[in-house]
Amino acid sequence: MNSVFKNFSVLESPSLELIDCLLNLLHEVRLPRKKHLVTPDHINKNIYFVESGLLMTYHVQRSKTFSSQFIKEGGLCFSIEGSNSRPPYPEYIIAMEDSLLYYISNEDLQFVQQQFSEFNVVLLSLYYQSLLQSIELSNILRMMNAAGRYKWLIQSHPEIVRRIPARHLASFIGITEVMLSRINPKL
Numbered sequence: 001m002n003s004v005f006k007n008f009s010v011l012e013s014p015s016l017e018l019i020d021c022l023l024n025l026l027h028e029v030r031l032p033r034k035k036h037l038v039t040p041d042h043i044n045k046n047i048y049f050v051e052s053g054l055l056m057t058y059h060v061q062r063s064k065t066f067s068s069q070f071i072k073e074g075g076l077c078f079s080i081e082g083s084n085s086r087p088p089y090p091e092y093i094i095a096m097e098d099s100l101l102y103y104i105s106n107e108d109l110q111f112v113q114q115q116f117s118e119f120n121v122v123l124l125s126l127y128y129q130s131l132l133q134s135i136e137l138s139n140i141l142r143m144m145n146a147a148g149r150y151k152w153l154i155q156s157h158p159e160i161v162r163r164i165p166a167r168h169l170a171s172f173i174g175i176t177e178v179m180l181s182r183i184n185p186k187l
Contacts, residue, residue, distance in 0.1 A: 001026070004049045004102055006074055011118055018116040025108040031055075031095040037077070038093040046103040048077040053099025054163055058092050058171070067172040069133075070096075070160050076126045077101070096164060141174050149173040150183050 004026060005019070029048075031037055037055065038044045048055075050071050057069040057077075068091075071077045077093060104112070112119050140152050153173055154161055161169060170180040 001049075001051065001102055004051075011121060014118060014122075015116065018112070018119055021112055021115065022104070025104050025112065026102045027104070029101045029103060031099045031101060033095055033098050036092060036094050037101075038091060040090040040092070044078070044093075045106050046078075047106065047109060048101045048103045050075045050077060051100040051102060053101075054096040054160075055099060056094055056096050056164070056168060058094070058168075059090055060092070065168075065171060067168045070157070070164060070172070072159065072163075076130065078130075096168075146173070146175045146179050147183050149175065150180065 001023075004022065026049075031053070037048070050073055052073055054073075055071040055075075055077055056067055057071070059066045059068060109123075113123065140149055144152060150169075150173060153169065164172075166180055166184075167177045170177045173180075175183075
């Protein structure tokens with residue numbers, strides 16, 4: 001459960017009551033490699049903390065897969081679009097490796113937020129980190145050429161490059177796998 005509580009470093013000393021409450025509300029799930037955690041026909045009502053393993057979020061359009069995020073150990077996995085009352089969002093979340101996750105339901109999360117205002121600081125920090133990562137990727141995709149995008153990926157996320165197949169890396173940075181194979185030997 002280290003992945004959950006490492007995020008508490010933004011608090012000087014979280015209350016024992018908060019920690020106890022979370023321990024009672026968190027559930028463990030083991031997700032084998034290539035198993036889906038979320039599909040478009042499933043409304044996601046949980047927030048997941050990745051203890052070990054690696055997840056990928058992606059969308060499918062015209063039979064083509066578009067990788068949108070990789071979540072490794074210590075990461076938070078949630079789908080804002082799919083977690084509310086709107087129709088299911090066309091997003092998939094799949095385990096790229098055998099993974100151990102801890103999750104809390106949105107309902108329980110709201111309870112914790114209401115009972116322990118200090119927890120809102122933790123959530124805000126996690127959401128902010130996620131927002132910054134999305135903004136950074138958006139800027140990279142808009143402003144860099146293919147070689148620059150791949151170089152950024154290698155420098156910023158070397159562990160992801162080692163653990164994810166090339167076709168998903170290419171999709172993530174908005175290029176084809178063929179283009180990636182041409183760039184790779186040059187770097």
